[in-house]
Amino acid sequence: MENTEKIDILSLSRDELTAELTALGEKTFRAKQIYDWLHVKKVRDFSQMSNISAQLRDTLEKKFCLKSLIIKKKLVSDIDNTVKYLYGMPDGESVETVLMEYKHGNSLCISTQVGCRMGCRFCASTIAGFVRHLLPSEMLLQIYETERDSGRHVDSIVLMGIGEPLDNFDNVMKFLSLLNSEGEGMSLRHISLSTCGIVDRIYELAEMKTGLTLSISLHAATDEKRSSIMPINKKYNLEQLMTACRDYFKKTGRRISFEYSLIEGVNDTEQSADELIKLLRGMLCHVNLIPINEIRERDYKKSRYVEKFQKRLAAAGINATVRRTLGADINAACGQLRRDDGDAHKAVKE
Ligand code: SAH
Numbered sequence: 001m002e003n004t005e006k007i008d009i010l011s012l013s014r015d016e017l018t019a020e021l022t023a024l025g026e027k028t029f030r031a032k033q034i035y036d037w038l039h040v041k042k043v044r045d046f047s048q049m050s051n052i053s054a055q056l057r058d059t060l061e062k063k064f065c066l067k068s069l070i071i072k073k074k075l076v077s078d079i080d081n082t083v084k085y086l087y088g089m090p091d092g093e094s095v096e097t098v099l100m101e102y103k104h105g106n107s108l109c110i111s112t113q114v115g116c117r118m119g120c121r122f123c124a125s126t127i128a129g130f131v132r133h134l135l136p137s138e139m140l141l142q143i144y145e146t147e148r149d150s151g152r153h154v155d156s157i158v159l160m161g162i163g164e165p166l167d168n169f170d171n172v173m174k175f176l177s178l179l180n181s182e183g184e185g186m187s188l189r190h191i192s193l194s195t196c197g198i199v200d201r202i203y204e205l206a207e208m209k210t211g212l213t214l215s216i217s218l219h220a221a222t223d224e225k226r227s228s229i230m231p232i233n234k235k236y237n238l239e240q241l242m243t244a245c246r247d248y249f250k251k252t253g254r255r256i257s258f259e260y261s262l263i264e265g266v267n268d269t270e271q272s273a274d275e276l277i278k279l280l281r282g283m284l285c286h287v288n289l290i291p292i293n294e295i296r297e298r299d300y301k302k303s304r305y306v307e308k309f310q311k312r313l314a315a316a317g318i319n320a321t322v323r324r325t326l327g328a329d330i331n332a333a334c335g336q337l338r339r340d341d342g343d344a345h346k347a348v349k350e
Contacts, residue, residue, distance in 0.1 A: 113163025
């Protein structure tokens with residue numbers, strides 16, 4: 001049984017850990033050694049910290065908990081080498097993480113919450129509702145465990161798995177700072193954060209000038225259409241969202257990426273393209289067109305007009321690319337991740 005009173009040691013920054021150890025009467029170099037075990041050697045157990053005395057390891061065991069994830073399921077795509085993990089946590093919950101291979105390296109799509117409360121109509125991650133936020137350690141562990149299991153190095157991260165990252169703002173920011181400063185030392189330029197549009201948090205993120213790429217899940221360019229598929233639009237409408245995006249660009253100098261999943265008959269007509277052109281006119285941005293991935297609970301269909309839509313945007317001077325669908329045979333594509341065991345019929349590969 002996990003003791004909830006224990007401190008989650010993997011979520012601590014180097015300074016926080018040093019302060020904890022100093023309070024225990026330890027010298028600062030001990031904190032450095034322990035940090036190294038946690039974030040460079042990535043041990044799963046205090047007992048593996050071989051240059052730490054048995055007595056101190058015992059104290060650590062009593063005061064801190066060292067979280068870990070277990071692989072409950074692993075699916076490997078036959079098409080493109082994408083790997084989807086279902087990771088289990090000690091409280092019995094699970095999340096999915098997807099490892100994707102691109103020309104420029106390996107990218108890991110990580111989850112930020114168990115479930116999601118945003119309610120986007122086309123997305124599988126929200127169907128079973130929201131359970132809880134993930135801790136910084138649980139986000140880091142998705143990287144550590146995936147690297148350990150796959151033997152592949154993760155070069156970039158996309159916060160596009162289960163959950164809404166800006167709905168778990170403090171934990172996500174802490175995770176990013178750990179990722180940036182500790183073992184992985186990853187530049188935040190290699191991170192993309194995707195949001196359905198929590199406007200207040202976009203302003204906050206802009207102030208932090210992290211250097212990450214902000215992706216906005218747009219999917220429709222009028223309030224009427226967007227509100228019908230994304231409930232968040234009723235709270236923050238398109239005008240508020242676009243004003244926040246312009247502010248983000250002004251403050252960070254980072255071009256925004258807009259995600260637009262094309263759904264047959266809903267947002268894929270010439271009129272929809274023209275609405276999008278009007279909305280984005282004059283903005284330095286990039287549009288990522290995603291043929292909608294079908295999910296079993298909804299009857300949204302993939303659009304047949306993806307190329308046509310792209311050409312219309314391009315003709316109006318809007319930079320748009322079609323996102324390659326990875327891991328389609330293992331339900332690992334955008335919007336298909338869920339926290340249940342719903343793919344039990346698929347074969348598990350060793
Ligand atoms: N909550 C965040 C990140 C998770 S979703 C967000 O909303 O941005 C990652 C991307 O996949 C988002 O752009 C999301 O809108 C999109 N998406 C969700 N369901 C999809 C589906 N069925 N087909 C294609 N894209 C989908």
